[in-house]
Amino acid sequence: MNEYNTNAIYAEKEEERGIQRYITGVFTRMGIAVLITALVSFLGFYSIVSEGFMYSLMMSETVGGIVFIVPAIIQMIICVVLSAKLMSLQTRTAELLLYAYATLTGFTFSVFGLLYETGTFFTAFAFAAVMFLCCAVIGHTTSVDLTKFGGIMIAGLIAMVIASIAAIFIPFLRDTLIISYIGVILFLFLTAWDMQKIKGYYYGTQGGYGTVGQNLAVYGAFQLYLDFINLFLYILRIVGSRKRD
Numbered sequence: 001m002n003e004y005n006t007n008a009i010y011a012e013k014e015e016e017r018g019i020q021r022y023i024t025g026v027f028t029r030m031g032i033a034v035l036i037t038a039l040v041s042f043l044g045f046y047s048i049v050s051e052g053f054m055y056s057l058m059m060s061e062t063v064g065g066i067v068f069i070v071p072a073i074i075q076m077i078i079c080v081v082l083s084a085k086l087m088s089l090q091t092r093t094a095e096l097l098l099y100a101y102a103t104l105t106g107f108t109f110s111v112f113g114l115l116y117e118t119g120t121f122f123t124a125f126a127f128a129a130v131m132f133l134c135c136a137v138i139g140h141t142t143s144v145d146l147t148k149f150g151g152i153m154i155a156g157l158i159a160m161v162i163a164s165i166a167a168i169f170i171p172f173l174r175d176t177l178i179i180s181y182i183g184v185i186l187f188l189f190l191t192a193w194d195m196q197k198i199k200g201y202y203y204g205t206q207g208g209y210g211t212v213g214q215n216l217a218v219y220g221a222f223q224l225y226l227d228f229i230n231l232f233l234y235i236l237r238i239v240g241s242r243k244r245d
Contacts, residue, residue: 018202019199019202022198022201022202022213022217023140023198023199023202025214025217026198026217026220026221026224027221027224028221029095029098029217029218029221030221030222030224030225030228032099032102033098033099033101033102033221033222033225034102034225034228034229036099036102036103036106037102037103037105037106037109037229038106039106040102040103040105040106040107040109040110041105041106041107041109041110041112041113042110042113043106043110044106044107044109044110044111045110045111045112045113045114047110048110048111048113048114049113054110068107068108068111071104071107071108072104072108074100074104075101075104075105078097078100078101078104079101081097082094082097082098082218082219082222086215086216086219087212087215089215090211091211091214091215091218094215094218094219095218098218098221098222098225101222101225102225105229112236115240116236116240120236120239120240121236123239124232124235124236124238124239124240125232127235127239128228128231128232128235129228131184131188131231131235132188132191132227132228132231135188135189135191135192135195136191136192136195136224138192138195139191139192139193139194139195139196140195140196140199142192142196145196146189146192146193146196147193147196147197149189149193150193153186153189153190153193156182156186156189157186157190160179160182160183160186163179164179167179177237177238177241180234180235180237180238181234181238183230183231183233183234184231184234184235184238187227187230187231187234188231190227191224191227191228191231194220194223194224194227195224197220197223198216198217198220198223198224201213201216201217201219201220204216
């Protein structure tokens with residue numbers, strides 16, 4: 001084997017190790033965010049059932065009506081900041097915003113323990129984790145350019161938002177699981193798409209180096225976190241509905 005082939009093989013292996021490190025960093029951040037959400041959700045639920053701080057907030061005449069509205073507004077602000085100011089943020093600041101979002105999500109999830117049994121949570125989480133990882137692997141390994149389906153998936157997201165709002169006023173949409181099943185399919189596709197975009201972040205920043213490359217890794221973790229959380233919520237609704245039946 002000549003020197004050229006040896007160098008080519010070495011460069012290819014280095015690239016493989018580089019993208020593995022980059023993706024590991026993305027999933028580490030995402031995993032931390034999921035753990036934060038789970039921990040805060042559990043603590044919040046415990047506080048409710050033990051009539052602690054969360055219970056006092058919910059029962060308060062002053063803030064009881066807006067206790068979950070304020071976190072939702074802050075979450076929207078975090079989304080805007082991460083999207084609009086990503087390139088100018090310090091990586092540590094971007095990470096803190098991701099974890100703050102995860103904390104607020106856990107805060108709002110704390111009431112779910114009043115709606116579903118513990119076994120339902122574990123079942124939904126297991127299904128969501130397996131399906132998420134399978135689609136992440138597909139997005140990482142497929143040679144199909146998923147970006148060409150980006151417009152369809154964005155349109156699907158908009159349609160889901162509209163349908164979710166309409167479900168508040170239309171009993172049929174509120175009582176059926178059609179939206180949940182469509183949501184599962186949509187976020188499985190989005191997971192594969194976002195995973196492929198993360199590979200693009202790596203190559204687009206010459207190996208993910210520098211502030212821009214690391215900020216994009218944080219943003220990739222944020223996208224995957226949202227995919228997983230939404231996938232989990234739709235599966236939770238499906239599994240929870242079957243448990244009640």
